[in-house]
Amino acid sequence: MKQIITTHKNTDFDGLASAAAASLIFPEAQVLLPRQINPNVKAFLSLHKEVFDYPRAAKQDLRDVEHLIVVDTNSWRRLEGLDALRDKKGLSITLWDHHPGTGDLNPSWACRETVGANISLMVRTLKERKIQLSAIQATLFLIGLYEDTGSLSFPSSCAEDAYTAGYLLDHAADLTLAGRFLNPAYGEQQKDVLFELLKSGERRKVNDYRVAMGKLVLGGHVENLAMVVRMYMNITNVDAAFGLFQSRKQDKCMVIGRANHDRLDIGRIMRSMGGGGHPAAGSAVLRGANPQALETMISDLIAGNQQTSVQISDLMSFPVVTVDVDTSMADAGLVLRKNGCTGLPVIQDGRLAGILSRRDFKRLRKSSQIDLPVKAYMSRKTRTIKPGESPLKAAQTMIRHDIGRLPVVDGDQLIGIVTRSDTMRYFYDLLPD
Ligand SMILES: [Mn+2]
Numbered sequence: 001m002k003q004i005i006t007t008h009k010n011t012d013f014d015g016l017a018s019a020a021a022a023s024l025i026f027p028e029a030q031v032l033l034p035r036q037i038n039p040n041v042k043a044f045l046s047l048h049k050e051v052f053d054y055p056r057a058a059k060q061d062l063r064d065v066e067h068l069i070v071v072d073t074n075s076w077r078r079l080e081g082l083d084a085l086r087d088k089k090g091l092s093i094t095l096w097d098h099h100p101g102t103g104d105l106n107p108s109w110a111c112r113e114t115v116g117a118n119i120s121l122m123v124r125t126l127k128e129r130k131i132q133l134s135a136i137q138a139t140l141f142l143i144g145l146y147e148d149t150g151s152l153s154f155p156s157s158c159a160e161d162a163y164t165a166g167y168l169l170d171h172a173a174d175l176t177l178a179g180r181f182l183n184p185a186y187g188e189q190q191k192d193v194l195f196e197l198l199k200s201g202e203r204r205k206v207n208d209y210r211v212a213m214g215k216l217v218l219g220g221h222v223e224n225l226a227m228v229v230r231m232y233m234n235i236t237n238v239d240a241a242f243g244l245f246q247s248r249k250q251d252k253c254m255v256i257g258r259a260n261h262d263r264l265d266i267g268r269i270m271r272s273m274g275g276g277g278h279p280a281a282g283s284a285v286l287r288g289a290n291p292q293a294l295e296t297m298i299s300d301l302i303a304g305n306q307q308t309s310v311q312i313s314d315l316m317s318f319p320v321v322t323v324d325v326d327t328s329m330a331d332a333g334l335v336l337r338k339n340g341c342t343g344l345p346v347i348q349d350g351r352l353a354g355i356l357s358r359r360d361f362k363r364l365r366k367s368s369q370i371d372l373p374v375k376a377y378m379s380r381k382t383r384t385i386k387p388g389e390s391p392l393k394a395a396q397t398m399i400r401h402d403i404g405r406l407p408v409v410d411g412d413q414l415i416g417i418v419t420r421s422d423t424m425r426y427f428y429d430l431l432p433d
Pocket residue numbers: 014015072098117118148
């Protein structure tokens with residue numbers, strides 16, 4: 001065995017697909033997989049044993065290895081059973097990796113780019129070398145691509161990932177088969193946990209967030225609990241859901257959180273509890289913790305979450321240009337033009353009485369009507385927003401009612417205005433360049 005291809009522990013479909021692609025580029029090389037492989041990947045391998053029959057790295061004799069090909073990881077720590085190669089003299093390493101950072105593999109040749117899935121980088125090389133794909137290979141590659149990019153919907157996906165999907169579909173990748181492996185099995189165990197969460201869980205309001213929390217004692221290991229918590233969140237239609245799973249045998253409690261709200265950061269809540277995650281998803285494992293106390297802790301962390309997030313008061317413009325109900329349409333028109341805006345709040349006795357927009361001028365029939373007061377043409381059904389609400393809420397309100405601006409009202413005082421472009425600028429500033 002002179003050449004070896006390998007990928008990271010807890011091998012996912014992107015890792016397996018990339019290893020299979022590397023073996024098309026280096027037909028002489030032997031693919032060695034780690035022992036730890038994700039359950040759905042294991043299921044795929046056992047179904048396709050005739051095509052992808054790869055031994056595990058742990059039991060191999062590595063003395064003759066001269067060339068190591070690594071895909072979908074850039075660090076030794078994530079490889080398995082290859083420690084003997086770490087300090088081997090004259091070993092050349094070839095690397096394809098889509099993770100950020102340079103890692104510690106020190107390759108002699110590398111293709112490193114942060115695309116959504118590593119398989120996109122592999123397919124680029126296969127295309128350059130005009131290597132043909134079978135339908136089974138194309139299907140495996142597509143599963144890897146879709147798993148790592150959330151079927152091209154994750155923010156990390158890029159144009160090349162989408163072109164790769166097109167290329168693989170052109171080579172007869174099978175979407176029915178892909179769908180079966182992409183949707184992890186929802187079995188009896190998951191069903192029991194979900195029903196128990198629905199039955200015993202509680203819904204509560206923390207600040208303005210709707211939160212569902214369920215506690216459960218588990219007899220043994222249950223796979224895919226995170227998927228169950230996501231379903232629990234969707235069914236109860238809340239902003240965030242938490243599952244607190246106590247182990248019957250060990251004195252530990254696993255907390256899994258999922259959120260569906262732009263102002264809740266589950267990752268931060270979990271980090272405060274010694275775990276981790278990103279804004280929409282996270283988990284933590286706590287020893288010797290009482291689930292009752294954990295519930296209170298999560299509520300307190302959500303309550304404390306509010307101050308740091310962006311509110312309407314951070315986006316709105318003020319002071320607001322307004323007109324009085326008795327202002328003539330002619331003067332209001334001048335104010336609109338002078339300020340380059342498309343609508344104005346209308347004030348009566350210091351309070352918001354309506355909104356006048358450019359559209360309202362189309363209802364002027366005779367030229368003499370330009371002298372009529374604004375109150376004859378303004379719209380009185382005004383949607384408003386409170387300064388403490390979120391940019392997402394503002395965007396939803398504007399989209400639902402097809403309006404371009406929302407007066408910001410505190411009590412009965414008009415304190416600012418937020419426009420469609422203010423909220424759009426906020427959302428687009430969140431996107432990486
Ligand atoms: Mn990957």
